[in-house]
Amino acid sequence: MIVVTTDEIPGYRIKEVFGLVRGNTVRARHVGRDIMAGLRTVVGGEVVEYTKMLAESREQALDRLIEEAERLGANAVVGLRFITSFVLQGAAELLAYGTAVRVEKE
Numbered sequence: 001m002i003v004v005t006t007d008e009i010p011g012y013r014i015k016e017v018f019g020l021v022r023g024n025t026v027r028a029r030h031v032g033r034d035i036m037a038g039l040r041t042v043v044g045g046e047v048v049e050y051t052k053m054l055a056e057s058r059e060q061a062l063d064r065l066i067e068e069a070e071r072l073g074a075n076a077v078v079g080l081r082f083i084t085s086f087v088l089q090g091a092a093e094l095l096a097y098g099t100a101v102r103v104e105k106e
Helices: 031-043 048-072
Strands: 012-028 076-088 091-105
Touching: 012 048, 012 076, 048 076, 048 091
Parallel strands: none
Antiparallel strands: 012 091, 076 091
16 A cells, blocks of 8 residues: 555556545543653653654554555555544544545556
8 A cells, every 4th residue: 555645656647536535543641651741841851651652643543544545445545644633631633534546557
């Protein structure tokens, strides 16, 4: 599966457009991570606990997007974007979306 943020893929032509595909996940903060993050704000530096949680969330959302595109018969996704939104206090959604297409080499 080819996944790009651009609207076109160099060396390929779009043969069929399947439409919007998306994958999302909602994650809540963890008390243990909050304690460690709080300590990091005192001493400074990267908040590794949240960096790891966000990286895992992006991967899960992207995996779900790819699964949806494959179910439609696509072999690529163009125009990939990520967006986040707060769902409730201490929880956020991470959404990946793009356009599922079938491409072939030029």
